[in-house]
Amino acid sequence: MTHILNITGVNKTFGGLHALSDVNLQIEKGETHAIIGPNGAGKSTLLNCCIGRLAPDSGSVTFNGKNMIGMEPHNINHAGMVRVFQTPEIFPELSLLDNVMIPALAKRDGVFKFNPFRSMIFEHKIRDEAMSTLADFSLDQYYDQHAGSISRGDKRRLELAMGLVQHPTLLLLDEPTAGMARHDTNRTIELLKSEKMQSMTKVIIEHDMHVVFSLADRISVLARGHIIATGTPEEIKNSPQVKEAYLGESDNE
Amino acid sequence: MKGLMQNNLAMMVLFSIVVLSAPIWANPIGANYPDLLQKFAIFGIFAIGYNLLFGLTGYLSFGHATFLGVGSYTAVWSFKLLSMNIIPAILLAIIVSGIFALIIGFLSLRRSGIYFSILTLAFAQMAYSLAYSVLTPITNGETGLQLTQQDPRYLDVLAGVVVEDGLPSTNLFGMLMKANGGYSGFYFAALILILSFYISLKIFRSPFGLKLKAIKSNQTRMKYTGFNTKPYLLTAFVISGMYAGLAGGLLASIDPLAGAERMQWTASGEVVLMTILGGSGTLVGPLLGAGVIKYFENIFSALNQAELIEVFSFMPEFLQNILVFICTPFVGEGWHLTLGAIFMLVVIFLPGGIIEGLQRVSGYIRRLVGFDKEQVNKESKEERA
Known part of the structure; x- marks a missing residue:
């Protein structure tokens, strides 16, 4: 197996707080890798270091053999690593269709393209692609509504659609089902397991163990900035270290 | 109606009419x-261009009068050095103001929000003082840049144009701008306005425009x-700067004068008012705003007490006196008061500007008409029963 994302020796401190200390993680091509851990373990910090939102103090992040540290977010996107945010980051004033057409346009137009005399009306290919992605997420009936006006669960699904329409090599999902009702969660799981997404490498940060164990091929456990275990769901379930991290010091008391 | 407005051709035909x-x-x-009609058209162009920056990207520039002024100075220099034909003057005005916009935009766009606004304001004030005093050899300072009989006008001389007594007039291949009592100037400006509107319409409905709107929504x-x-923001900034330069060049084409007051911060503020008053981010809103402001500036400022008395003459003398007393401070010199009051009312009650007001009215009428139809249907059914 080839490593598509290679995180080696990443450190990040905020003031006195060691958010990440010497984190090593290899994501294999095609796998769905879940990162779990208690609150404040550094999961979101780790994602932010991969995507260019934060610069790690030391260590390296390489994606497809290319160094990602110090790269602009838009270039990271075009390298094929796309992130779906924890709090919905959408374009609230634009329609749902526009929200999905924009990432599709990014894929086609690159970081910058000046095409003021093209008409959106004739962008059939982009429109169809966006519409069918919306349909995959059962959002197509609201396509002309403002994205700011739909429910929170729908916004999360819209974000997923915005990520997927770009067909990324690696999709980073930050708690994709947080705040969703049970049936929405199940629908999202089905979608992430669907044929279209099967081949895509995915990194998922998640609290919901139901989601983690239904999706993940491998799981890494992050606690207090350290990766304490990486393995298959079975291995993680039976690991004493993980039990300790999750159940706290109850064994010692 | 909405479907019709989606159609570029239908919209352009209606707009041109x-x-x-x-x-x-x-x-x-x-x-x-x-x-006044010329002013409507020219400031309409200015506002349309400003809207391409502020309306689409949400970046509030307080320095767009700089480009208007640069356009005017460039045009007058073109009249002095090259030709009294307005085509080279306007083209040069667009190019030079575009270069200014590129430099100022490149530096100002390093920041966003209020800091961007302050930077553009600072650049505008610098440009103003440069024009007013430092660069007097180029701008003729306080007096303003004017034509003289001794101007070289190299292209005109080459073409063998002979200037008789007095100052030459601006023309479009021989057609004088001030011909037909100034209507030639208006129709030329109107044609440029239609072209400018068309470009703005294309940008609004292009992938480029959609991306600008998305930047405004969540950068x-x-x-x-x-x-x-x-680069998206810089392109929008340069395009809107070029629109401002075009407007400045047109102002100079109609009246070949350029003064530093055209670059003052109040002039920059005016185009912000026009855009917000009409409805920023809408296609025709800024144009309406420009029309309203120029109308008030020219009509209300010309009213005086005697005319007010005449307006209210149909009322009993007692009421007439009260109304004249109330209205007097709002006309003539005080037209800014009226404008300020209107602006406040619009911003508080119609944040989407005049366009939002029109939409609400048309929606209300439609509901009224729809209601009437239902009522009629019901009644006719009852009759049949």
Whole structure:
């Protein structure tokens, strides 16, 4: 197996707080890798270091053999690593269709393209692609509504659609089902397991163990900035270290 | 109606009819004189261009009068050095103001929000003082840049144009701008306005325009979606600067003068008012805003007490005196008061500007009509029963 994302020796401190200390993680091509851990373990910090939102103090992040540290977010996107945010980051004033057409346009137009005399009306290919992605997420009936006006669960699904329409090599999902009702969660799981997404490498940060164990091929456990275990769901379930991290010091008391 | 508006051609035909028939519909509101009609068209262009920056990207520039002024100075220099033909003057005005916009935009767009606004304001004030005093050899300082009989006009001389007594006039291949009592100037400006509107319409409905709207909505998201937002913003800034330069060049084409006051911060503020008053981010809103402001500036400022007394003469003398007393401070010199009051009312009650007001009215009428129809249907059914 080839490593598509290679995180080696990443450190990040905020003031006195060691958010990440010497984190090593290899994501294999095609796998769905879940990162779990208690609150404040550094999961979101780790994602932010991969995507260019934060610069790690030391260590390296390489994606497809290319160094990602110090790269602009838009270039990271075009390298094929796309992130779906924890709090919905959408374009609230634009329609749902526009929200999905924009990432599709990014894929086609690159970081910058000046095409003021093209008409959106004739962008059939982009429109169809966006519409069918919306349909995959059962959002197509609201396509002309403002994205700011739909429910929170729908916004999360819209974000997923915005990520997927770009067909990324690696999709980073930050708690994709947080705040969703049970049936929405199940629908999202089905979608992430669907044929279209099967081949895509995915990194998922998640609290919901139901989601983690239904999706993940491998799981890494992050606690207090350290990766304490990486393995298959079975291995993680039976690991004493993980039990300790999750159940706290109850064994010692 | 909405479907019709989606169609570019239908919209352009309607727009052209409205603009070209301005001398007819401006008559009843007392605005049918070429000087004012020209101003409607030229400041309409200025506002349309400003809207491409502020309306689409949300970046509030307080320095756009700089480009208007640069356009005017460039045009007058073109009249002095090259030719009294307005085509080279206007083209040069667009190019030079575009270069200014590129430099100022590149530096100002390093920041966003209020800091961007302050930077543009600082650049505008610098440009103003340069024009007013430092660069007097180029701008002729306080007096303003004017034509003289001794101007070389190399291209005109080459073409063998002979200037008789007095100052030469601006022309379009021989057609004088001040011909037909100034209506030539208006129709030329109107044609440029229609072209400017068409370009703005195309930009609004292009992928480029959609991306600008998305930057306004959530710039961070745009970066993570794979767009480099800087060049998008800079392009929008330069285009709107070129629109301002075009407007400045047209102002000079109609009256070949350029003064530093055209670059003052109040002039920059005016175009912000026009855009917000009309409805920023809408296609025609800024144009309406420009029309309203120029109308007030020219009509209300010309009213005086005697005319007010005449307006209210149908009332009993007692009421008439009270109304004249109340209204006097709002006309003549005090027209800014009226404008300020209108602006406040619009911003508080119609944040979407005049356009939102029109939409609400048309929606209300439609509901009224729809209701009537239902009522009629019901009644006819009852009758049949």
